Structures are given as structure tokens and as C-alpha cells.
Amino acid sequence: MISLEVKNVSKSYGGVVANSNVSLEVPEGSITGLIGPNGSGKTTLFNSIVGFHPIDSGSIAFEGQEISRFRVQQIARLGLLRTFQQTRIYDKMNCVENLLISVPHRNEGLRNMFGSYSSGLIDKAEHLLEFVGLYQKRHLISGDLSFGQQKLLEFAMALMNEPKVLLLDEPTAGINPTLINGLIDRLKRANSEFGITLFVIEHNMRVIMNLAKSIYCLAHGELLVHGTPDEIQNDQRVIDAYLGAH
């Protein structure tokens, strides 16, 4: 089943065409990759999908439901979540609080606004912090953590939200090489154990080739190629795009 279906999406800022006629599919339960040189429109596409800005034309469907006119919060509550390239966390709160406020807000009524947190929820938050290796630092103010740790925290927050599909914008950028292997492992576990469909933007080729079964490559706002990691690696157009032949 197709979780996320993007059809002929175009988006331009003034005269700059950021996405033109992009179509792609993210099957349920998969890990799908999105690559492309800098400025090729990957983040713009992510922003279009989660409703950060209106798209010029095309359609975006999540589990068969058209979402291109929905607002950011509505889309997030449906279970389609994204992380940010420039990590965004609540930097004056500690790690546990960051996780507690990231619970799903799907069927939240007015009364839930004033509930307190059950010990079960706190347990869950601590387990997820342990999962990303931040258990020791859980009572520290998250703004004092290193960039890499903040990235891990943001990932844990996303897991706390129990999304169906998670869009990750460069999850390994700024994380040291030894930690990257651990992160790849965790991303795979998030996919297999928690059943979260992942759609990943990544610049690190080793990471994306290892992670994704199916990869889309964008260049100049257009979809260049779609294929398996092997096909992508050996495609002359992809190599040209990255080396600037276009």
C-alpha cells in the first residue's frame, strides 16, 4: 500500500522554480531515500508535503487522503511528521520534558490540555531517550546539548509522537562518524520495530545506500531518477548532477 503519494507537484518562489512536476511514492513500511545536489529542491518538497507552504499545483495524498490544503498541525496530527535540517528542539526545557510534550496530539480534547503525565508516559520518554543514548543527560536543559545530541533528541521526539510516516531531513548531518553507524541501526529499528515508514533526505551516500531500498534523485527541482541503490550509484545522470554537468 502506498503511504504517501506525491503527484506532479510544482512550487516556485517568485521566479525561482524549486520543484517542478515532481511525482513520487513512499510505500507503507518502507525506507525511501531522497537525494540530490544542494539546492535541488529536496527540503522544499518536504515543506510542501507537511503543509509549510501551499503548493502551486499537483496533489499530495497521505493514506489516500488529499492533504495539500491542510495546515501543518492537521497534517502532523494525521501521523505524518517531519524533522528539521536545522535541528529544532525546545531548548529551554530538559530532555524528558521535550519528549513528554511530543506525545501524539491526535484525539486531544480540551480536557487533555490540563492533564498531568502518567508514570507510564514518563517511562516511555526515558526508554526512548535510552534508545537514542541520551538517558544520562535526560535532566539537562536540551539547549546545552551538543548539536549531534540535539539531533538525536529530535529523533526521539519524533518517535514519541508515534507517527505513521516520518520525514527525516538529513538525520546524520553534524553527527560524528562513529555515531552514524549507531544512528543507521536505530533508524532501521524504528522502521522494523516501531513500524514507522521513513522518507529520508540524506547527503551521506554511504548512509542512504545502506538504509533505503528505493531512492529518488532530484536535480534542479525535477525528478531525475528513481531506482534501487545500485541503479542510482551507477546512473550516469546522477553522477553528472552531483558533479555539476547539468
Added chain:
Amino acid sequence: MRSDQTPWWVYVLLLVGGIIAPLVFPAYTTQIAFLWLMILFALTWDLVGGQMGYNSLGNIFFFGAGMYISAVVQIGMFTDVGTYTSARGGEQLVLGYWDYFSSMFVGSIAAALGCVIFAIILGWVMFGLRGPYFAIGTLGIALSARELAGTWEWIGGGSGIAMPVYPGYPDEKSLVFYALIFVLAILTFICVRWLYSTRFALAINAIRDDEVKAEAMGIHTWRHKTFAWAVSAFFLGISGALFGNLTGFVEPLEVAFPTITFGIFMVVMSLLGGKGTLWGPVIGATVFHIVKEVTWTYLLGWQWVALGLLIIINVVFFQQGIMGWMQQKWPERFGVRVDKRMSKEAREGST
């Protein structure tokens, strides 16, 4: 989530102190009542400005709006408002105890509800603005409200409204209003203290730290923002109603919408005590009020200079305020610590 760690004797001390203060210092009853009013101002400002990061410069609007709503309701219960105000403050209502207090009660409830409605309507417009734009926008509300109130003849225009006369002796009046303002400030404290222990607090803190992220995570941001402002408006509205009755005379510039005094004091007191904390506004309001009263008494002519100096020292050297400074100095006492254990299981095991 963040349970209040305050030892119980602090609360006992505050309550006992609040109750006996006017009996021990009868000459200062009104000044101490003003201190509780300042604490209420700082607490309600901090709920929106400190905890939620929406720095409102116009919260004084709710104070003045509440005052006018209660004035109109109270007077309207006994006579025609238009005729009464056309006497330009020259006429006063003389009521018995029952009429006085029942009308003030109804007026205060109307003020609270009216201000909540104002907060919802204004929030709908203003919460589209962020950062400094919100601050300037809300300042605009307060300033335009005072101009509008000054030209609206039905509510007395620039010459104001004389409130009903207190039926008893002046000393009795100041004690009664002391008690009312004291109870209101305590209720405000209890309300925000409770709010800060629920999910609501984390949600508005999340909005303060990164609203774009909060939206992306699906938090109902509009709902939380409006509610926070409405709570603030609720208590400010009642405080305005009580203040109008205490002063006995409502006019737009100095009493109802004192933007450059009370309106700015709210912000300064929260900053001084440490914004975004439970006790910061209380401490800030107390320090500020004492400094203000002392300089007014002993340094007359220099009082604004002294207050300005206090603000400069605060902003330059203690940006986090008194509570924030303490949290930085002793983070462990506020629960900021590194756990030696790597995992949950390690804790449940031998260590």
C-alpha cells in the same frame, strides 16, 4: 510535570504574613494591598510573556477594560449610565452595604467574563503576530483603548466615572479591599501554580522555545495561546474592577489604562524576578514594589531615576532575573543534573 518544590512553610509564612500585615502596619494597608496587586500583575503577565514567550505590552488593557465594565454594570444596576456620566463625575451613587457589595460582585464577574471575551477576540487577531510585532501590536491595543475610552461620552469620556461611595468608614474600606485583593492574588497564584503542573505548561513552554516546531509536532498552538491570554485577562479584569472601586473614580489616562506605569511595571517585575518561573514574578514584584515605595518616600524627585537604574542593572547584569540567576548558579537544586547510570535498567538493578 515540573512539580513545585517549594517547602510548605513558605506558603504558611506568606498566608500568615498576608493576613497579619494590615493589622501590624495599619498605616500601610493600601500600600500592601498594592503589593498584592503588583504580584497579580506580574503573575498574569508572566503566564503569557514569560512562560509562553509572547511579550505583551498591552496587558494593562484588560485591567482597564475590567474596570470600565464593572463601573458600567455597577452603575447600570441602579441608574441610567448615560445620564449619570453626563454629570461629568459630579454625581455619586450612595448605596447601602448589600447593594454596594452585590453590585460590585456582579460587576467583577462581568469584568472577568468580558475580559475573557476580549482576550479571545483580540487573540484571534494578535496571535498572528510574533516576537516584537506582538509586543508593539498589544501596546497599540492599550493605547487605542485609552483614547477610545477618553472620547466615549456614554462612559464619561475624559472626565471619567465616579464609582459608588463605600458605605462605611475609610479605614474599614481599605481593610475590606485589602482582603479582596489579597484573596484574588492568592487565587491567581493557585491557578497558575496548578496550570504549571499540567501538560498545558509544557505546551506553552514549547510555544515559547520554538513555535514552528510546536506546530510541526501537531500541538494545538492557537488553543493554548488563547487560553493562556484568557486566564491572564480573567484575573486582570477582576483586579481592574476591584481597583476601580478602591480608587472610587475611573478615568482613562491615569486610572484605567496607565500604560507607562502599571503597564510597564508588569513587564519589569517579571523580568526582575525571573520570567518563566513560578516564584520569579512574586519575588520581582515584591522587590520592585519595595524599591518603588522607598524611593517615592525618601528620594522624591529621583524615584524614576532609581527605578530606571534598577531596570538597567536588571537588563545588563541579571538578564535571567533573580530566579534565573539562582538557577544558573545552583542548577542541581533545580533538578538539572547528569545521571551516572547509562540506562533505566541500571537504576533498577544494583546501583
